[in-house]
Amino acid sequence: DVLEAFWGDFRGGFGGGTEREILDLGGLHFAHVRHGGLFFGASTEGDASPFTIIEFLNRLVTLLRDFCGPLSEKSLGMNLALVGELLEELDFGHIQTTTPEVLRSLVQSEPEVPKPFSLLDLGSVGLFGAETQQSRVAPGAAAARPLPPARGDQPPRPELFVDVLERLSVVIAANGSPLKVEVQGEIRLKSFLPPGTELRIGLTEEFCVGKSELRGYGTPVRVDECSFHSSVSLAEFGSRRVLSLRPEPGEMTLMQYQVQDEIPAPLPFRLFPTARAQPPNRIHLYLKLRCDLPPKSQAINVCLQLPVPKGVSSLSQELSSPDQSAELDLGSRSIRWEIPKIQGGSQLSALFKLDLPSLGRAWRLELGPAHASFELPGLSCSGLRVRFLRLLPGTAPRWVRYRSCSQHYVLRL
Known part of the structure; x- marks a missing residue:
């Protein structure tokens, strides 16, 4: 077969x-x-x-x-x-x-969308008016709804969604110094606008490509490489950091970019481990996880996976808050510590007691490194922001959302 x-x-x-x-x-x-x-x-x-x-x-x-x-x-x-x-x-x-x-114009079937849709997937959403930005939450299923069929007398409601999505790859040494920092980002557009509508997107004025280029008077937003969709006009990009296009209804990746070695914001997490042997056959592992995000920001769906020595048979735990959970995964021989949400500027701790048949001399070498996964709604690690969204002709609701997540986040012990 x-x-x-x-x-x-x-x-x-x-x-x-x-x-x-x-x-x-x-x-x-x-x-x-x-x-x-x-x-x-x-x-x-x-x-x-x-x-x-x-x-x-x-x-x-x-x-x-x-x-x-x-x-x-x-x-x-x-x-x-x-x-x-x-x-x-x-x-x-x-x-x-x-x-x-x-x-x-060819399909005849009507789409069916399952419900409900989680607002946690939206992160932080902002509505851009003609000249000013207003803070507002987008309807939960708005960006996820399908394109309407090209028939019927009533035109679809015009709307525009712009997502700035970034994936963070980091390796942090045991002393806390970063060994590798890389951000893979993209600006994704989903349009419900009538065909032929001109869209102008203004990016951060301090946005620069390469280390030699410096722009503006604020903190530079530097990327090492970037590429654009073939429909994007770059006539004003060099002087004003403005992208122009006439998007077709549907979804497209407007721009892709990469940042290496350094980012303007502190790294989201730092881990402080302490491990002690408790003869004859137990290890006490104390972990303190510090979130270095701004106080008004938060990380959600945080999961820390930590390999443990061979032969660990059971786990007991003491967690610093009741919404946390932890378990011993014998298949991957690791502790899985899950945290639904952690606020910027705060820290959480956990004490794990591991039981083994016997303690070898090299048990410390089998601990770690820890791998973290998380989501950062409303944040872009590179510092890239959208200054404005303008439509010609007419107007329509425009939504900009920022979201960063971990792709490979390693914390060495």
Whole structure:
């Protein structure tokens, strides 16, 4: 069975410590991408370019989000007919189009969006008026709703959503000094505007590319590399840091950028561990996690995973607040410490008591390093901000949201 062979080889890739996006099984080439815990795959017998297949799968994911709303197993199950209509544009393996505006005139099925939608996913949201910025919360399902079909007498409500998303990769030494700091960011646009509307986006005036370029009088917002969507006009970018485009309805990645070595804000977390042996067969591990975010900011969905010595059989714990939880994962041989929310400028602590059959001499070498995962709603680690969003002609609600999350955050003990 081809499916079983593919899944078996895929799991073998995980067992080797790497996730392979391209697999060759008996002359068949399989490619896949993963989004939100879902796998989207394609296969071919010919020598098709793997980059083309991966790019098509990523565009397919964007199309499904545009037409079906937030992607999940439930939402895809509710919209099987609509998904089938979109896949019909693959005519005997030949890609016809991935343009949302063209496909809207071809599909007949109405999208169904599952409920409820969590407001925690939105983070901090701001509404931009014509000349001023006002703080306001966007409707929960607004940005996740699908594009309306291109029919009917009543036009859809025009709205614009801009997301500044950043992924943080950090390695911190035992003495607290950063060994690696990297930010991968992107500005993502989801438009419900009428076709032909001109959009002007003003970025931070101090935004500069490379270490040699300095702009403005404030703290520079420096990136090492950046790239833009092909539809973006950069005529005013050099002088005023303004991007211009006429977005089509749907979702697109407006800009991608990378920051290395240093960021203007302090790193979100610092870990202070203390480990002592308690003969004959117990280890006391005291952890203090400090959040160095600004006091008005917070981190959510924080999880700290810490490898422990071999042979640990049981765990007892004392946590500094009742909303925390911890467990010993024998499969990965690690402690999993979960914190729903931590405020900037605060710290939390935990005492773990580990029981072993016996204490070896090298038990300290088997502790750590700790891996942290978290989300930072309303924050951009690079300091990049959107100054304004302007539409010509007319006006419409415009929403800007900032969100940073960990991609690889390692704290050495």
